[in-house]
């Protein structure tokens with residue numbers, strides 16, 4: 001038998017199998033697209049350009065449809081006026097099962113099963129409150145101090161133009177300052193060297209993160225397994241015990257993890273590593289896009305800088321080279337133009353898919369007496385980029401408008417679809433009970449970074465060629481740029 005014959009036979013068998021075994025749509029269920037390739041279904045078409053693919057399915061089937069993607073049936077709800085009906089069904093549409101499995105596999109700790117680790121998941125979620133409300137003030141103040149340490153160390157000499165790659169630049173500053181704010185530092189070892197080693201390994205791990213999430217065996221991902229182990233080892237309890245000035249949220253996580261004898265030191269360290277990923281994995285690219293768009297749009301940069309300069313004046317602070325700026329959380333909140341510029345860049349670069357797993361067969365009731373039958377084990381997904389790029393909600397959605405989220409000097413929160421005011425119009429942080437617990441801190445960090453750099457630096461792009469987005473982590477959070485971009489900066493002249 002020759003090879004061509006064998007390939008031909010397997011192809012025919014696969015097509016017959018797909019046809020015989022393919023799922024059929026039942027009454028009340030959404031339109032179904034199985035695709036032709038066994039197991040993969042339409043995964044290839046989806047991964048090439050998720051937004052384009054989903055919009056084409058929407059044009060074909062309407063706002064709700066089910067697609068077979070890499071072994072999973074996923075029902076997409078495309079109409080944002082219906083999102084709240086999915087979000088409020090926390091029990092029948094659960095996220096934790098999915099995230100727990102995915103996170104334990106990706107970061108290499110045992111699954112948080114109730115039988116083995118009673119209430120561990122609950123305890124961990126309660127701790128997230130320490131990143132909101134009053135405790136956020138302390139975290140924010142500490143970030144400001146650490147950011148200024150890094151700025152002073154890196155830029156005191158930048159009196160002449162200095163050129164750097166912008167993503168690298170944002171990554172090194174945000175990684176170091178966020179790490180020190182959350183985890184503190186070892187007072188004896190050369191903290192800066194340790195953090196920079198960790199950042200290099202983190203960047204390598206992060207590049208493979210999307211493959212781990214979709215369950216590609218780590219053995220096929222080159223050196224990733226060793227790098228992950230090295231990263232986990234940074235957080236072994238014996239090492240962390242030596243670090244001073246840890247944030248309350250990290251101390252509380254350590255205390256909780258210590259209460260579970262079934263967890264090995266390695267497992268505890270892996271949990272800390274997972275939290276590190278959550279805290280910088282999206283914040284770094286989000287910071288990059290926020291800075292990139294501002295530097296690319298000088299009128300936006302000037303307006304935002306003006307707002308910050310006014311705040312400094314009104315609080316009696318002067319821009320001085322010694323980096324002693326203090327901006328409280330309330331003052332950060334009052335910077336509406338800066339907040340709007342950040343929201344606008346999040347609108348353009350965030351691609352976090354909100355996924356829920358259907359816990360039992362049930363009828364999901366939607367607005368206007370609509371309903372849809374869902375099957376146990378299927379996924380339900382909201383894909384915010386379709387909302388973020390919807391011209392009915394955001395006029396000229398491909399354009400960067402730094403003041404899109406400002407109205408009469410205040411934050412604008414009124415956006416409409418089909419004449420209805422949307423409850424969820426910007427969703428970079430997920431939604432409902434699983435919404436990102438670090439979102440307020442994240443926005444504050446980015447504001448602080450931008451405020452400091454606008455106060456202290458003049459900046460210009462060197463590469464004017466517009467950059468695109470790397471779609472490989474589409475569905476997982478903030479997209480990375482598909483290339484880094486050179487820019488130059490120097491210290492602004494300070495006057496009395």
Ligand code: HEM
Nearest residue numbers: 278279282283286352428429430431434435436437438442
């Ligand atoms: C721009 C920056 C950030 C973005 C876009 C982002 C986005 C997200 C998203 C989409 C989720 C999943 C929520 C869901 O699917 O419903 C999430 C979860 C999470 N985020 Fe963030 N995040 C950011 C920054 C942060 C920061 C700074 C921290 C901590 C300091 C943090 C901590 C977490 C944690 C711990 C979870 C998991 C929550 C759970 O266990 O349910 N995030 N984030």
